[in-house]
Amino acid sequence: MKLYFAPRTRATRARWLLEELEVPYELVTLDLARQENTPPEYLSVHPLGEVPALVDGNLTLLDSLSICLHLADRFPEKHLAPPPGSSDRGLYYQGLVFAETRLEPEVMAIYENAQRASDANTRRHLAVVLDTLDAALGTRDVLVGGTFTAADVVTASLLHLANTLKLLDGHPRLVAYVRRHTQRPAVRRAVSG
Structure with a gap:
């Protein structure tokens, strides 16, 4: 590959x-x-x-x-993916698609407009998206089932950017989620030269 x-x-x-x-x-x-x-x-x-x-x-x-x-x-x-046909597989798909279609557009809109005042509607919508994600995560360390998956890779990478932009204020569980997953050895290897 x-x-x-x-x-x-x-x-x-x-x-x-x-x-x-x-x-x-x-x-x-x-x-x-x-x-x-x-x-x-x-x-x-x-x-x-x-x-x-x-x-x-x-x-x-x-x-x-x-x-x-x-x-x-x-x-x-x-x-890194739940078994096909399992209920966790459906939640896994939902987590990936939610991150890509709901979370990413909001975070990227704010990131791309960082030099200008951000649109208040975008920030309000992002707050709803983050609240939804926070509720879905609950007290778990991972999005789906009990194991780290590709859904966590995609979601944590987007939340890392959101955290860097100070967009996770009021969402301590999401901040903890980001910190936990961005400290994984694979992340360190992925971002190293």
């Missing part, structure tokens, strides 16, 4: 999951400031010139969520 990666992008999720799996992979780091994502060689891998891209044999995936889903299923013995 080969992961095309750039630091501080959604590619970190894919790298984090690869490190959790402890499987061999080749890391190709692209310097986006130097436009290393625009030569024809890379555009033949990812036509949009974005990261991440994962090449796994004849399969190429171009989105961090699809990469995480694929990797968790490709290595079922690592238990």
